[in-house]
Amino acid sequence: MVFVADYRSDTITKPCADMRKAMMEAEVGDDVFGDDPTVKKLEETVAAMLKKEASLFVPSGTMSNLIAVMAHCQGRGEEALLGDKSHIMIYEQGGIAQFAGVNPRTVANKPDGTFDLEEAESKIRMEDIHFPRTRLILVENTHNQAGGKILPIEFLQKVRVLADKHKLMAHLDGARLWNAVVAMETTPDTIAQYFDSISVCLSKGLGAPVGSCLVGSREFVERGRRHRKALGGGMRQSGILAAAGLVALEKGLPRLKIDHANAKLLAKGICDGKFSSYTCDVVSTETNMVYLMMSTGVSAMLVYKILDVVLEGEEEELGQGIQVRVCPINQACIRMVVNLHITPESIEMTLKKLAFVDRLIVSGEAANHLPNKENYKTFSDIKNPKKDRWGAKL
Template identity: 40%
Template sequence: MSNSNNTTYIVDLRSDTVTKPTKAMKHAMVNSALGDDVYGEDPTVNALESKVATLLGKQAALFVPSGTMANLIAVMVHCNKRGSEAFAGHLSHIYKYEQGGASHLGGVLLSTLQNKPDGTFEIAELKKRLRGSDLHDPISSMVAIENTHNVCGGKVLPQDWVDELGEFCTDHGLALHMDGARLLDAAAYSGCPAARLVRPCHSVSICFSKGLSAPVGSALAGSYHFIEQARRMRKMLGGGMRQAGVVAAAAVVALDEVAPQLHYSHKRARVLATTIQGLFLPTFSVDVSGLHTNIVLVRVAANSPLLAEVVLQRLAQVCLAETQGDCKTPNDEGVIVKAVCFDSKTIRFTLHHDINDEDLWLAIMKIIYVFKELDAANPFNINNK
């Protein structure tokens, strides 16, 4: 949700993790039935796990503190011999943003495959890379994919490709894990039930605090045997919680209340992307045709000296001209827009449940103002206008 203080109105588009719990979530948390989850006695956690298993078409599920832990547990269960090999895309969350936990904590070699812009990779390349027949090799044991794919701009993986990869993994004795932190965004975009999207996968994780407004928590789903082993790993990693129904209650509400509304964030993301594209500024570009869900990636021209970090710094500033010009807010206050850099030339704006139409309008006005200002001041554009 956007915040205001005495001088500025803040629209936070850094991530869909900055949301606050809804009123219904807070009510459910206060009134949740509780027990000791390590003993399997928390009724709210049990209800959530059953709900997730049904949603994903798997036999069982496990509530865990975070998506990073869920993915790590999946790797450690599927690669239960130290020195095993797991494959993931070079732009995947497991490889880029989880501190190499699979190697550090699980003794698993993470090998990367080149992600394409749509989040996929070449299955033929995976086939060439498989190892284990030679005693010098690690044993290739699993493959991890990500849906939606964060760094590729919230892309939904092509289902034909997921099905083909699943068949390949089954034929070659590999486990297939899906990092589905934003899986329900993929379901909302594709119109396919989540269970269908993950049918070829042996395990899948989903996150309740990315886009679903819950304060904390993820879930891991798979077969009865997989979850039995995952429960042991969770305990070893310190993820065994006691009266965890306090937070699981919010996750239950998230699935019922917020998940059906994800398409609104997708629509707002498209409005933002289309507006930026319609500015026709040489310095900034956005691939509207490739926009699937709630993540908008803005590219700064490669041959421009401008860096994404500078753009973010300017979006976080308010100058006098803004508050006196056409871009002023109804309260004559300046607007700050928060976003993140993926690299030196890429800015990510993420729409979420706490952003309403007024927030979007204020963010667009600010972005238009700043982008035009930076484009006009960019020496790169002097000879291109």
């Protein structure tokens, strides 16, 4: 029997029984014609929570962010300012350039997910026939690449002042806005008030199977609705999905504090383990993300692969009857996202596996515990290299 702890993302969760029941019983209509009452209820609920005029239900956060940029930047060749480590810049395939014809101009993200506002202001274009027109500032909260950090309210206020000074719009990629809200013990509108539009995800942390909402003024949302249709986001009887989103907001939002507590528990366990191969920063674990930082000379890809492998006949007490699924960020860092399927027992088993892997690395036996180990001498000396889904050579 293999014990599995899956930290790849908070998107891997399965719908609960209440969600499945709500989906089965949902009243539906054709949402492209505006006839789906359950979708309307979800959109109205999210708009009210963020104290904005309207909301648009879309299949994903990536589409939601793209629609936001298209609705704000109404002429091709316009420009958006954004962090160089933001999700929109790194993980959305350059969609704002690829599909919207909008130029992304980056500002260096700081370790806490913010960026220097003086640098941002210096990159706002003057009106000149040679330049793209700066139209939009994009901000991410919580910040994925910064380890799920919450952006300070003071920073958000200054972004709003900067946008108003230069007559720009401001959009928030709030895929995990809910985590920030729960950790700050505040309300969604406290953060949303500084932005013209906000994208919030229902499948990250809250447990819904799919969907995001794009929130803003009525005029903005109606422009967005046209873009959604062009991008293939008209989902017809999507009330069956919106129903799950409503349950996610009702039941998933209050329990995010459990994920945060479990993330702290995991981070503390890693630090208390005093492993030679890796560690993490408990103080920096503000929400549901734990970043496992490799010691000098230790490959994150090696750790990732051994955590994932369970060899037949190994005993659970040694930590090898346990599969821990994680997401390598680079050769020096692994991201572990706590989600509703992670329990204190999961964390206990994870720490056993981390101790097991640490012993293998310290003893020099790590490569012998990788699959198809006969194919190579060491992790970096592979005769037949393949690539995993992250694009890294194994």
